[in-house]
Amino acid sequence: MQYTILVYETESELAARTDPKRKDAYWGAYRAYTKALRDAGVMVGGAGLEPPRKGTTVRQHDGKRRVQDGPFADTKEQLGGYYVIDVPDLDKALEWAARCPSASTGAAEVRPNMPPPPPPA
Amino acid sequence: MSDAAAAAELAARASYGRLVAYLAAHWRDVARAEDALGDALVAALETWPRTGVPDKPEAWLLTAARRRLVDGARHAGVAAAAEADLTLMLDEHADDAGRAPVSDERLALLFVCAHPDIDEAARTPLMLQTVLGLDAARIGSAFLVAPATMGQRLVRVKAKIRETGIRFEVPERREMAARLPAVLDAIYAAYGSGWEDVAGADPRRRGLAEEAIWLGRLVARLLPDEPEALGLLALMLHCEARRPARRDDAGAYVPLREQDVARWSRPMLEEAETVLATAARFAAPGRFQLEAAIQSAHAQRARSGAADWEAIALLYEGLLRCAPTVGARVAAAAALAEARGDEAGLRALDTMPADAVAAYQPYWALRAQLLKKLGRTGHARDAYDRAIGLSEESAVREFLMARAAEMR
Numbered sequence: 001m002q003y004t005i006l007v008y009e010t011e012s013e014l015a016a017r018t019d020p021k022r023k024d025a026y027w028g029a030y031r032a033y034t035k036a037l038r039d040a041g042v043m044v045g046g047a048g049l050e051p052p053r054k055g056t057t058v059r060q061h062d063g064k065r066r067v068q069d070g071p072f073a074d075t076k077e078q079l080g081g082y083y084v085i086d087v088p089d090l091d092k093a094l095e096w097a098a099r100c101p102s103a104s105t106g107a108a109e110v111r112p113n114m115p116p117p118p119p120p121a
Numbered sequence: 122m123s124d125a126a127a128a129a130e131l132a133a134r135a136s137y138g139r140l141v142a143y144l145a146a147h148w149r150d151v152a153r154a155e156d157a158l159g160d161a162l163v164a165a166l167e168t169w170p171r172t173g174v175p176d177k178p179e180a181w182l183l184t185a186a187r188r189r190l191v192d193g194a195r196h197a198g199v200a201a202a203a204e205a206d207l208t209l210m211l212d213e214h215a216d217d218a219g220r221a222p223v224s225d226e227r228l229a230l231l232f233v234c235a236h237p238d239i240d241e242a243a244r245t246p247l248m249l250q251t252v253l254g255l256d257a258a259r260i261g262s263a264f265l266v267a268p269a270t271m272g273q274r275l276v277r278v279k280a281k282i283r284e285t286g287i288r289f290e291v292p293e294r295r296e297m298a299a300r301l302p303a304v305l306d307a308i309y310a311a312y313g314s315g316w317e318d319v320a321g322a323d324p325r326r327r328g329l330a331e332e333a334i335w336l337g338r339l340v341a342r343l344l345p346d347e348p349e350a351l352g353l354l355a356l357m358l359h360c361e362a363r364r365p366a367r368r369d370d371a372g373a374y375v376p377l378r379e380q381d382v383a384r385w386s387r388p389m390l391e392e393a394e395t396v397l398a399t400a401a402r403f404a405a406p407g408r409f410q411l412e413a414a415i416q417s418a419h420a421q422r423a424r425s426g427a428a429d430w431e432a433i434a435l436l437y438e439g440l441l442r443c444a445p446t447v448g449a450r451v452a453a454a455a456a457l458a459e460a461r462g463d464e465a466g467l468r469a470l471d472t473m474p475a476d477a478v479a480a481y482q483p484y485w486a487l488r489a490q491l492l493k494k495l496g497r498t499g500h501a502r503d504a505y506d507r508a509i510g511l512s513e514e515s516a517v518r519e520f521l522m523a524r525a526a527e528m529r
Binding site: 024025028029031032033034035036037039040041090091094095098099101103104105 | 267
């Protein structure tokens with residue numbers, strides 16, 4: 001069963017990525033976490049994401065196109081990356097989420113991946 | 122909070138488990154007993170502010186809860202067997218409603234919760250809910266399970282108790298040895314769920330350690346002739362005594378051997394020693410007494426300035442014979458490293474099966490430390506990474522990163 005761990009980070013954590021005093025600890029924690037997932041044989045894939053301000057949002061509603069810088073959402077925690085893992089059940093997925101560094105600072109959300117849609121009849 | 126509300130809360134906390142156990146034992150339905158008592162508590166909070174708090178709040182709650190059960194049963198059209206019970210119950214209390222002391226059925230309830238027919242993973246949550254009244258969300262957080270899932274599991278397991286007619290009784294003497302370990306294991310699992318939250322950063326989780334000790338005291342009091350029940354209580358008290366020393370003032374992680382013994386709780390250590398000594402008089406050692414004895418040997422550092430590692434290693438040998446868990450094997454390897462050298466500790470780790478330790482953080486933390494001391498830097502770095510990646514606490518991650526950085 002595949003699950004996605006959504007890594008939600010606070011502004012302070014996102015800043016730690018480039019802060020000379022904190023970046024070693026930040027990257028060390030994620031490097032180690034990724035290694036633990038790989039060594040345990042549960043890692044399927046994933047990626048770190050640049051902060052929301054580097055995002056671009058496209059909307060194409062009613063034939064009108066709107067392109068904007070970044071997302072609007074001014075929430076306390078931002079999506080900073082994700083991991084896709086393959087584990088037997090949700091209990092195991094939550095165990096891995098609890099070890100995600102963002103669980104101690106922001107949040108780690110677990111979502112079951114949906115199976116591919118059924119082929120057309 | 123008003124006096125009445127405070128009194129209702131107090132009565133509820135003090136007597137929740139007794140009342141649920143009593144009602145569940147007579148009704149043979151845990152879920153209904155809980156619902157009835159819940160309704161009675163709501164009624165109390167509505168009534169008492171107007172009428173004043175009754176002389177015996179517990180008796181009032183029991184009467185109100187029983188009335189709910191009777192009404193509910195009449196409404197549902199109870200089966201003949203339950204009706205008979207119902208009549209008996211009403212007779213018992215007809216004259217002196219509530220004045221008769223409520224017999225303590227909590228021990229029977231604990232044995233129901235840890236019955237062989239109950240799924241092992243459900244036992245501790247069931248105890249925490251029925252005996253202590255904790256809600257599914259709090260239990261779920263402690264055991265890393267979604268609250269809705271935990272709620273469903275508890276509902277299912279209570280239905281099973283009703284349907285399979287698990288008896289509310291304390292096992293006979295000859296059965297006790299076979300049935301007690303499951304009760305003690307479940308209580309220890311509750312204690313363990315609060316263990317990782319060292320700093321008490323999460324009061325909801327830290328609370329479970331105290332709740333588990335409360336349950337441990339209850340069982341030790343109700344079964345004073347069971348040395349393992351005493352052993353479990355001594356073990357939890359020893360561990361709990363050290364809680365204040367597991368983080369320094371800045372919140373940094375402090376491993377056991379570097380803890381400032383002045384921060385250990387003396388009264389708790391003394392109580393642990395007294396309880397363990399009482400257990401020892403039965404001359405029937407077991408898993409929990411051995412674990413408590415190991416903690417006692419660690420605590421010796423507070424008296425003599427040094428832990429007796431040779432004694433600790435020997436006690437672990439005994440423990441591994443009766444409870445060869447992954448956790449015990451890693452701890453035994455740590456003791457072996459202290460008593461007989463890092464190579465010996467590493468050899469003990471090497472004998473453990475790879476799949477059992479793939480995601481077990483303490484194994485990798487110890488392995489990293491031993492490899493580092495032996496100068497095998499490359500392998501040590503790898504093991505440190507693995508341990509860091511498996512840690513749930515930022516304080517532990519930071520501690521391990523600092524240790525790994527010392528190798529550069």
